[in-house]
Amino acid sequence: MAAIAAPTFSIKDFLAGEREKDLLRFSTAGSVDDGKSTLIGRLLYDTQSVYEDQVRSIQGKGTTAPGQIDFALLTDGLRAEREQGITIDVAYRYFSTARRKFIIADTPGHEQYTRNMATGASTADAAVVLIDAGKGVLVQSRRHAYIASLLRVRHVLVAVNKMDLIGYDETGFRAIERDFTLALNQIAEETGNPVEATFVPVSALVGDNIVHRSTAMDWYEGPSLLELLESLPPAEETRTAPFRFPVQRVLRPDHTFRGFAGQIASGTIHPGDKVTVLPSGRSAKVARIVTYDGDLAEAPAPLPVTLVFDLELDISRGDLIIAADSKAIVAKSVQASLVWMNQRPLERGRRYLLKHTSQIVPAFITAVEHRTNIATLAREAADTLEMNGIGVVAIQLLRPIAVDAYRDNRGTGAFILIDPETNSTVAAGMITAAGSAEQIGAPVDTWGRITPGEREARWGHRGAVLELSGPAELIDSVERSLFSIGVVSTRIETGDEAFLLHPGLMPIVTNLQVQSGLLALVVTSNEGSVLVARAEGHELTLDAANPGQAIAAIHRLLRETAIFIPSEKAGL
Amino acid sequence: MAAPATLTQASPPERKSVSPRLSHLQLLEAESIHILREVASEFERPVMLYSIGKDSSVMLRLAQKAFYPAPIPFPLLHIDTGFKFAEMLTFRDEMARSVGAELLVWRNEAAIAAGTNPIALDTKRCCGLLKTQALLDALRHYNFDAAFGGARRDEEKSRAKERIYSFRDSAGQWDPKNQRPELWNLYNARIHPGESIRVFPLSNWTEMDVWQYIHEEKIPVVDLYFAKERPMYIRGDALLPIEQTFVARLGEKPQLVKSRLRSLGCSPCTGAIRSDADSIPAIIAELVSFRSSERANRAIDHDQEGSMEIKKREGYF
Numbered sequence: 001m002a003a004i005a006a007p008t009f010s011i012k013d014f015l016a017g018e019r020e021k022d023l024l025r026f027s028t029a030g031s032v033d034d035g036k037s038t039l040i041g042r043l044l045y046d047t048q049s050v051y052e053d054q055v056r057s058i059q060g061k062g063t064t065a066p067g068q069i070d071f072a073l074l075t076d077g078l079r080a081e082r083e084q085g086i087t088i089d090v091a092y093r094y095f096s097t098a099r100r101k102f103i104i105a106d107t108p109g110h111e112q113y114t115r116n117m118a119t120g121a122s123t124a125d126a127a128v129v130l131i132d133a134g135k136g137v138l139v140q141s142r143r144h145a146y147i148a149s150l151l152r153v154r155h156v157l158v159a160v161n162k163m164d165l166i167g168y169d170e171t172g173f174r175a176i177e178r179d180f181t182l183a184l185n186q187i188a189e190e191t192g193n194p195v196e197a198t199f200v201p202v203s204a205l206v207g208d209n210i211v212h213r214s215t216a217m218d219w220y221e222g223p224s225l226l227e228l229l230e231s232l233p234p235a236e237e238t239r240t241a242p243f244r245f246p247v248q249r250v251l252r253p254d255h256t257f258r259g260f261a262g263q264i265a266s267g268t269i270h271p272g273d274k275v276t277v278l279p280s281g282r283s284a285k286v287a288r289i290v291t292y293d294g295d296l297a298e299a300p301a302p303l304p305v306t307l308v309f310d311l312e313l314d315i316s317r318g319d320l321i322i323a324a325d326s327k328a329i330v331a332k333s334v335q336a337s338l339v340w341m342n343q344r345p346l347e348r349g350r351r352y353l354l355k356h357t358s359q360i361v362p363a364f365i366t367a368v369e370h371r372t373n374i375a376t377l378a379r380e381a382a383d384t385l386e387m388n389g390i391g392v393v394a395i396q397l398l399r400p401i402a403v404d405a406y407r408d409n410r411g412t413g414a415f416i417l418i419d420p421e422t423n424s425t426v427a428a429g430m431i432t433a434a435g436s437a438e439q440i441g442a443p444v445d446t447w448g449r450i451t452p453g454e455r456e457a458r459w460g461h462r463g464a465v466l467e468l469s470g471p472a473e474l475i476d477s478v479e480r481s482l483f484s485i486g487v488v489s490t491r492i493e494t495g496d497e498a499f500l501l502h503p504g505l506m507p508i509v510t511n512l513q514v515q516s517g518l519l520a521l522v523v524t525s526n527e528g529s530v531l532v533a534r535a536e537g538h539e540l541t542l543d544a545a546n547p548g549q550a551i552a553a554i555h556r557l558l559r560e561t562a563i564f565i566p567s568e569k570a571g572l
Numbered sequence: 573m574a575a576p577a578t579l580t581q582a583s584p585p586e587r588k589s590v591s592p593r594l595s596h597l598q599l600l601e602a603e604s605i606h607i608l609r610e611v612a613s614e615f616e617r618p619v620m621l622y623s624i625g626k627d628s629s630v631m632l633r634l635a636q637k638a639f640y641p642a643p644i645p646f647p648l649l650h651i652d653t654g655f656k657f658a659e660m661l662t663f664r665d666e667m668a669r670s671v672g673a674e675l676l677v678w679r680n681e682a683a684i685a686a687g688t689n690p691i692a693l694d695t696k697r698c699c700g701l702l703k704t705q706a707l708l709d710a711l712r713h714y715n716f717d718a719a720f721g722g723a724r725r726d727e728e729k730s731r732a733k734e735r736i737y738s739f740r741d742s743a744g745q746w747d748p749k750n751q752r753p754e755l756w757n758l759y760n761a762r763i764h765p766g767e768s769i770r771v772f773p774l775s776n777w778t779e780m781d782v783w784q785y786i787h788e789e790k791i792p793v794v795d796l797y798f799a800k801e802r803p804m805y806i807r808g809d810a811l812l813p814i815e816q817t818f819v820a821r822l823g824e825k826p827q828l829v830k831s832r833l834r835s836l837g838c839s840p841c842t843g844a845i846r847s848d849a850d851s852i853p854a855i856i857a858e859l860v861s862f863r864s865s866e867r868a869n870r871a872i873d874h875d876q877e878g879s880m881e882i883k884k885r886e887g888y889f
Contacts, residue, residue, distance in 0.1 A: 011853040014860065018784055023596040089748065091732040092725045094778045101596040103776055115753055122755040234593065248609040253642035261638070263606045263757075292640035303598070304605040304638070317613055341753050355758050358610065416758045423762035425752045552616050559765065 017098065022234045027105040027120035027153065028128045029113070029144040035161045036130050039204035040093060040106055041071020043226065046211035049095035071204075090116050099230045113140075114374070114388035115341040117147045118428055122414070124148070126155040126232055128225070133162045133172055133201070137179045139375045145184055146374050149191045150337060150390070150430070152410060155232050156184070156197045159225055163217065164203040170219040173201045190377050191337075192432075193407060200225050239300035242326035243267030243275065244404070244412050246357030247319045251306055259290055259306040260315055262358070265411030267323060268300040269307070274324035277315055278402035283324050284309035301411075318359025320402040320412065328402045328412065331434035335369070337406075338393050340385035342419065342426035346393075347384070351458045351486070352426065354397065356415040362398040362486030363417070364458060369393060385427075392432065398486050406430035420460050421565070455517035456565050459488050463514035464563040466554075469524035470531030471544050478531075479521060481551045489519040519563065536561045597785055601634065604773040606757055607736060608638040608720070611771050612645050614761035615718040618771075619711075622648040622668075622675070624660045625836040627722030627774055629667070629791050630782050634773060635720075636671055647674035649710060649719070653702035654684045655838035657815055663794045678710035690840050691818055702838075708744045711768060718761075718769045726778045736775050742766035780859055787852045797855065799832040799847040811846065815839035 028036055044050045093104040105120030107113075121127060127148035131141050141158075148156055158180060166172045177199045188195045200209055201220050208214035209224045223231070244265040251259045269275075269286060276283045288308040289296040299305045307321070315321070322328050340346055346365060354363040371382035371391035385391050406413030417427040456462050468475050482489055490513055492499070492506070499506050506522070513520040531542045533554050540557055542550035558564045594602075611618050620635060622628050635644045648668055652661075668675035680688075683701040690698040711719060725732045735751050737759045752760050763769060774782070786793060803826035804811040805819060812819050813833075814826045819840050831844040832855075849858040 009857065009860070011857045015784070015787065015853065015856065019595055019597075019788075021596050022593060023599045089733045089751070092776065093732065094726045094776075096778075096780070101778075101781075119753050119755055123757075248606070249613045249639075251639060251642045257641055259641075261609055263602060263609075290641065292637040300594070302602050303594070304602050304609070306640070353762070355760065357758075358613070410756070414756045414758065416755060416760065418760055418762055420762070423760070423764065425754075425760045428753070428755045548616075556765070 021096070021100050023101050023103065024126065024229060024232060024234065025103045025105065025124050026126040026128055026157075026229065027107060027117070027124040027148070028130070029107045029117050029120065029140075034130050034132045034135075034140070035204045036106075038071045039128075039130065039159065039161065039202070039210065040104060042204045042207055042210050043104075044093060044095050045071060046207065047095045047097055047226070090119050097226065097230060100234075102229065113143065114147065114339060114390065117144055118151060118339045118341075121148050121151040121153050122428065124151075124153045125234075126157060126229065127153045128157045128159055128229075131158060131160050131176055131180065133160050133166045133176065136176055137183060141180065142183050142187070143374045145180075145195065146187050146191070146377070147339075147390075149184075149187050149193050149195050150339075152193050152407065152430075154194075154196060156195050157225060157228055158197055158199045159202045159204075160199060161202050161204055163201045163208060164206050168201070168208075168214075168216045170217070173199075173220075186377055190372065198222075198228055200228065238266040238302065238409075238411075239268050241266040241301075241409060243269050243273070243321075243323035244301075244328070244409060245269070245275075245307065245321040246359075246412070247315055247317055247321060248358045249317060250315065257308070258312070259288075259308045260321070261304070261306045262321075263304045264299060264301040265357070266301045266409055268298060269305075269323075270298050271295075275309075275321050276324045277313055278320045278322060278328055279330045279400050280314070280319070281330075282313050284311045284313050286310075318357070318401075320357065322402070328404050329434040330400050330402050331397065332400045333366075333394065333396050333435045334403060334431050335392065335394055335433040335435075336415070336429040336431050338385060338391055338417075338430075339428045340387060340389045340391075340426065341428065342424055343387055344419070344422075344426070345384045345386045346389075346427070349454075349458065351420060351460055353418040353420050353486075354395070354415050354429075355418060356401055356403065357412060359401060360418075360485070361401055362420075362460070363395050365393050366396050367394040395429075399484075403431050403434050405432060405434070407432075452517055459486065459517060461487055461517075461519060461558070461564050462562075463517045463519070464535060464558075464561070465510050465514060465520045465522055466558070466563075467522045467524075467534040468531065469526060470528055470542075472525040474531050474544050474547055474550060475521075475523055475525060477547055478533075478551055478554055481555070482519065482521075487519050488517070489521055491521045491523055494522060494524045533557060535563065597781060597788065600777055600781055601637070601785070603757070603776060604631075604634045605638040607759070607771065607773040608635055610759055610761070611718050611720065611769075612639070614759075615769070617714070617716050618646045618718040618720065619649045619676075619714065619716040620644075620646055620720040621707075621722070622650050622664070623722065623836070624650065624656070624664045624667075624794060625722065626782055626786060626793050626797065627724065627777075629793050630777070630785055631720060631722045631774060632667065632671060632673075633789060633791050635673075644671065644673045647676050649676045649678060649714075649716075651703055651706045651710065652677050652679045653706070653838050654679060655689070655702070655816060655840055657794075657796055657813070657836070657839050659795055660836060663792075667792070676710070676714070678706055678713075680706040680709065689816070689818060690838070695841055698841075711744065716768065717763060718771055720771045720773060722774050723772050724777050724779070724782070725772075725775050734772060734775065736772055737761065738770040738772065739763070740768050740770060744768065746770075780856070783852060783856050783859060787856065793852075794836060796833045796836060799830055799850045799854075801828045802831050802844065803827065804829045804831060804844055811844040813839045813842065813844060 091106045093106055095102050105124060107116040107120040129141050129144050145156055160173055160176050184195050184197050201217055202209040202225055204210055208216055211226045213224050245262050247260045247262050249261040251261050271286050273286045286307055287310045289299050290306040348365050352363050353360050368382050369392040370379040371389055373380055404412040413431045415429045416425050419426050510520045529544050531544050531550050533540045535557055540553055542553055639645055650664055680702055688698055688701050723731055735754050739752055740746055803814050805824045805826055811829055811831050816839055832847045833844050849855045
């Protein structure tokens, strides 16, 4: 039965208070026995963020003494996890205090640790690192701190847990504080990202210094873990950084409106501000900042808005709009820290898809500069990175994109790599340096003549002829859509004088191109209302009035005829 | 080609100032709108699963915001089990009309005609036919490659580990051990033909956030959420709506109870709660004082331990 709110409770005051609350995201990591699940369970329970039926469902279960609640059970979600008594995947938890709302990215410590910790840290403003007071600083804690620093999680809260088991001994706590501060300094030096650490002695099981300050440790005068979380500065202050706006979508409801929808990655924008569009380099002024709730006079990161400019510019999804007085690099190659996340190791020279802000560009890794041993922080020579490996690599892009260094901008400095055959997300990347088209990484060290297999692996397709006849504008769009996913194509107009004079020339030219692995577009422009596409004996007649569907159908045709290399042929 | 980008406005647009610090609702809204725009831009045929509940209502408003002033660029799909409350269907049709979105309704007609219900079968098999099977059939029929759902991670334990882009194989199934890592706000939309992605733009919202947003944004919700004298079968602690006669056990007679629904599902499997909350602030006040997870009165989640996880593996949202 629903309880009645206490008479002193005022819904008006409550809602006014809620409106003021901000949001802090933090990650935790740890293994089964260092008390991480207990700590999270305790945070949820002591802030009244757990529902009664959830508590009832775990009472009398678990591994704690009779009468005590096994808080760990509140957080073990999946059946397989309960059966095996382990945590498999990142879990997200939510709780709220009178001052702010919190999102916890709770990452398991034992299996695929690096991949999960990096995932949790990527959106975190703070990291809670657990150290078992009885065991001191273990590799696990260093690893978590390293990943937090690599992903630029600025605040690290070190919870020295199980203080009750060492008799709340200050000397033990201080020794850990000393050891781990030393480790954090080394980590900051290696990653180049400063770490601000605060140490708190806690007992998650008993509840000391988690939510409420402990009375068992007079020598500690600092705040509890929750008080610290409540007092950290809110989500990384990005509104004062240079303006960055990746275009997600062009909105054109009718002829009178053309706006560019996106989420402000950093900075603040006003009507009248001058901006530059990259990679084209053209400039314009902001005429309006449009939202459903009315036009804005000012919009800070990370608001989603739609920008309208004073001039007509050719802007499309994936372009980066920046403050005209700032600089981003239009790069054809980048150097990046990489966290490898897939069973299949990194392959140099293999074609990956790099997703950066709202665009995808084909890319290949030209060199592994080194691999970092997280336990020792040593840089080791390496040819590849395996699952959970971290290193620095050089990447070549098939098309230039506008980027920032990750240390300057998390939004425009981060990317993921996707394997185009399996479509898996194989790596997370953080740009450390970027170069223009001329700066090329180490050459691929393969000998001999380039084989068709090598071309296919890099380009993602084999040689073929695609005949297109229809409106020229639609054919241009088809060609561009292929270009944008990295297809290496040529274009031959059937009306070209050379072919009219020498009818036998066409097959000779296209054969050579097909043998070289190119996709030869043989194009006949006309004024018709249909687009006819032909490849390897298949023919499609497509309605030119619906360009999106026509383009999609042609891409499907190229997949179905295996001109785009299917996944079964991986690893040529 | 393109029309000129700027136009003279008949009247100057409204200027709204933004407070120096963004609230948690503004931040959650920003994240959701970003997701909606990514999906609309990266998939060929997205669809929004519209279940008529409060979460769907919020999701729909976010979609209006994401594409404003353009219309919502994908249709809404409602999976109708035939056991939805009559008020829900009226509300659904009015809502779709008022936002100007295309509404598709799909029913597993064969199973409905065969008299499928949760008492003749069990809730698990009934959901399997009327919800999961219907959903998979609809997605296949229309060839949708991405489907938005309003599920939140705080709803249920197995949801806490769900991705924002949840990858489903060509049979629509979820493999919790084989999900793609999801970092920053970079979502991997790549799929092979036949595969699809379920997208959860409200992943990081809590039940409280949803109600507060409905309050702040004045979003319409179905009347069933508000307390009223309603006829109910009283069975122990449970209040069962009388919408379907087969719910009644021998000799049970409905009684008027001041009650409301906390989540909207199929009438035979959705229990009401006793409540006096007849406005959104009152619902929020109730939520503050009230510590039971909202799915606790849905029969489907506690058929057996891990039941939601099992359903999701089979293709359920």
